Amino acid sequence: MFLIADSGSTKTDWRLVDTNTGHSLAIQTDGFNPYYQNAQQIAATLQAQLLPHLKQASLTKVFYYGTGCTGPSVNYIIADALHLVLPGLQLVEVNSDMLGAARAAMGHQSGIVCILGTGANACCYDGTTTICGIQSLGFWLGDEGSGGYLGKTLVRDFFQDRLPAELQEAFQNQYALDRPTLLENAYQKPFPNRYFASFTPFLFTHLTHPYIAQLVTDAFVLFLTTYVKRFPEASQWPVHFVGSIAYYFSDLLQQAVKQTGLTMGRSIKAPADELVDFHKNG
Template sequence: MIVIESGGTKSTWVFEAKSDEIQAKETVGLHPQELSVDKKNVIRSFINDNNLKSETVYFYGAGCESPEAKVKITLFLEDLGLNVIQVQTDIYAACLAHLGNKKGVVGIIGTGAVAAKFDGEKVVQQTSGLGYLLGDEGSGYDIGKRLLQAYFKGELSLEIKESIEAYFNHKSILHRIHEPDGRMCIAGLTKTVRQFSSEQSVKQILAAAFSDFCESALKPFHTNSPIHFVGSVAYFFKVELAEALRKAGFEMGEVKKVAVFGVFDFLSSENKG
């Protein structure tokens, strides 16, 4: 059995090796709208290198809400010799990882941002997740965008400005972010944000981004339950996120960097049961 969790930037594969040892490896992201021949070649090599052909697959990824998206991922993986059992959303995986078959609210904050209410079997309400053009407040992309806005407004220290310019190899920032992978490039600026998270200008960016997440993603739930999170941004900025939740009247639950290990454990126990 292989459990795959994929965001916009990378995918994590957890599987049982021949030695009965559980392994986890990362490779390229598999978003249904960003599949390509190059990615297929990378995954083909990955499958061959790890002897995964014909294995059963449970796939959970960003952008997998629609039947069409599920079909795209299924055909992509089955064409590579895998046996796809399930394709579901990344938010469904986050719910499984934290809640199993219990009720609760879970958020994902990584490259994108979304939150959902889970009834123990399915997602019954979902908020935010409108994509980077219309929403995703608090996401890696949103935080990176806010950092660039502050850069162009001259609101950052010289040290942060120099770090941003080095990130873009001292070339045109506006040109770079309008390339096909510009969204990922902007989201990558969270590394710079993390580096300078103690500076007041960056603290303000994080506070505003997570406050907007609470307003758009969490307020509609009207819940008193702890909010659990999955995602690299939630994980690395858990202190700032927890403070934003507190100010908005919510309680921070558990935070996992990825959902895939929790999902693997849950499915393993369910299959054995």
């Protein structure tokens, strides 16, 4: 048996794959980021949330794709955590979430892939590996178009009285958010990107309102022009999207893609099942 993990900042989708039957079991745990957590912290969450689902499974391999897994200098944190919880593993491969998204969306075909979930990123893919990208600077300095960015923009507009009156009232009624609570979550508590992304359901609920539709579309256009349009391949290759934001706001995303002169590819909510097929088929 082997495990596949697709980990974002908010959640991790796992698939336990039986190599004899081809069947897979879906498991979900909290998300991980080696820039914010050490191996012991990650192992504690795996022990509590993942291990009970594995029972007596004879695991030999883990293929892990995750946010923050940008290279050996941080990837070892995930690998160490997995070995702490699953000491009998023969192989642990830790790769970036971008490579996972590319393999899920395109298999061995070339193209451009974007992640639009709690965070955001984009890269080119030659069918084997990611070949170019623009360095993501994370939540505070980037992540345009992501759930964190959309939520941050909405909350900022609320506190600066930029929302139309009916939206201002609806937001206050739903969240009763005050400035001290906002600033505590933004600057003192961990994972501010998760916190701000938690406001995206409000955007989805009010998506037919012109102000909200414009806010979301502008964020997508900014993402595409900042990252994707700068790739030389953007005029030739389709652009694929992975993540909950891309999935739930797909109509506005397609408008933004058209507006920026790009070609829309696939849109996948979560890549875990496609990654199962990729690793089963080689």
